Amino acid sequence: MIKHIFAIHQPNYLPWIGYFYKIAKVDTFIFLDSVQFPRGQSFANRNRIKTPQGIVYLTIPLSYPKGKEKKVSYREMEFASDKWKEKHLKILRFNYKRAPYFDPIYNMVKSVLDIEALFYKLNIKLIKKVSEYLDFETKFALLSDILENFGSKTQLIVDIGKAIGGQVYYSGTGGGKEYNDENLLNKNEITLEYSDFIHPTYPQLWDGFMPNLSIIDLLFNCGPESKNILLGTNQ
Numbered sequence: 001m002i003k004h005i006f007a008i009h010q011p012n013y014l015p016w017i018g019y020f021y022k023i024a025k026v027d028t029f030i031f032l033d034s035v036q037f038p039r040g041q042s043f044a045n046r047n048r049i050k051t052p053q054g055i056v057y058l059t060i061p062l063s064y065p066k067g068k069e070k071k072v073s074y075r076e077m078e079f080a081s082d083k084w085k086e087k088h089l090k091i092l093r094f095n096y097k098r099a100p101y102f103d104p105i106y107n108m109v110k111s112v113l114d115i116e117a118l119f120y121k122l123n124i125k126l127i128k129k130v131s132e133y134l135d136f137e138t139k140f141a142l143l144s145d146i147l148e149n150f151g152s153k154t155q156l157i158v159d160i161g162k163a164i165g166g167q168v169y170y171s172g173t174g175g176g177k178e179y180n181d182e183n184l185l186n187k188n189e190i191t192l193e194y195s196d197f198i199h200p201t202y203p204q205l206w207d208g209f210m211p212n213l214s215i216i217d218l219l220f221n222c223g224p225e226s227k228n229i230l231l232g233t234n235q
Contacts, residue, residue, distance in 0.1 A: 003191070006166035008032055008143075008157065011074055011123040013060055014047045014109075014214040017230055018172070021197045023131055023138050024231060026170045030160055031127075033120050034073045034144040044074070045119070047214035051095045052206050058088050058214070062119060074120040075144065085113045092216070099205060101223030105216060108133065130215055134227045154181035158188045168193050202229050 007022050008030040009015075023029050038044055046059035061080035064070050089110055096102050108129050116122040128140060141164065143150070150159040157169050157180075168191045171180055182192045199211045203221050218226045227233075 003167040004028065004165055005168040005170050005193070006030065006161065006164060007170040008160060009172075010035065010038075010044060011120050011127065012043050012047070013045050013123050014058065014126055014216055015043065016047065016212055017215050017218055018195070018197050018199070018212075019127075020130065020134065020136075020215055021230055022170060022172060022195055023127075024134070024136050024227075025195070026138060028139045028141060028164055028166065030146065030164070031120075031124055031140065031142050032156075033075050033124070033142050035156075037072055037074050037077050039070060045077075048212065049091070049095065049214055050204055050206060050210050050217055055210065055213075056091065056095075058091065060084055060119065074123075075118075077119045079117070079119060082117075089113065096205070096216075096220045099220035101220055104223070105133075105219045109216065130219070133219070134230070136227075153179045154184045158184060158190065161185075161188065161190045167191065170195065173197075198232065200229050200232060202226075 005026045006028045007026040009019065009022065009032060011031045011033055012019065045062055046057050048055050048057055061084055062077050063080040064072055065076055065078060068076065092106055092109065096106070109126065112122060112125045112129060116125055131138060143160070146163045147159055150156050160166065161169060167189070169185060170193050173194050180192060185192050201209050202218060204210065204217065205221065218229065222229055
């Protein structure tokens with residue numbers, strides 16, 4: 001019997017390649033658009049690219065809605081301005097113009113930045129665009145469309161699993177191991193499975209290899225072969 005595998009994650013900006021490995025390995029991927037936006041620095045609104053000088057962060061400047069006291073969801077976060085869009089595109093042009101697949105990947109990113117005015121929607125559209133480019137068959141859903149009320153940590157996973165008929169929860173090995181309550185999942189007939197992701201090496205611009213970059217570094221450099229590299233099937 002085939003079991004329904006699901007994963008969850010916040011809709012981050014141009015996530016690293018491990019994020020997309022998780023997407024590729026599940027039947028349904030849930031964007032946690034209605035959970036609280038993290039305080040302090042995180043990868044919610046930024047990610048890393050490689051330049052001749054080393055690592056550079058692409059960061060979206062955000063602002064909290066007035067009167068919310070910084071207790072807001074991803075859906076409520078707003079762009080502080082739109083000037084960052086051209087800045088990010090300029091940085092990508094300058095650093096990746098000599099990459100083998102610059103034109104299609106740059107145009108894909110630009111097409112979303114040009115039209116999307118909401119932070120969480122922009123992130124979700126970029127993630128979906130990349131997943132489509134990589135030819136993933138994963139279905140996507142938003143937490144806000146599935147549940148109005150939900151618990152925290154493992155209870156959130158249980159609530160989502162029950163709502164979508166999920167039987168196997170596919171978890172990352174970072175923060176997931178700190179808060180996953182496997183006993184609670186088992187009591188609710190959900191099997192816990194951890195990601196077996198191993199970071200691949202691939203051709204990059206400039207000397208040396210730098211891991212844990214935004215997915216766009218892989219796409220700019222490897223194009224259609226990115227899927228096989230990501231999934232370890234390019235041997």
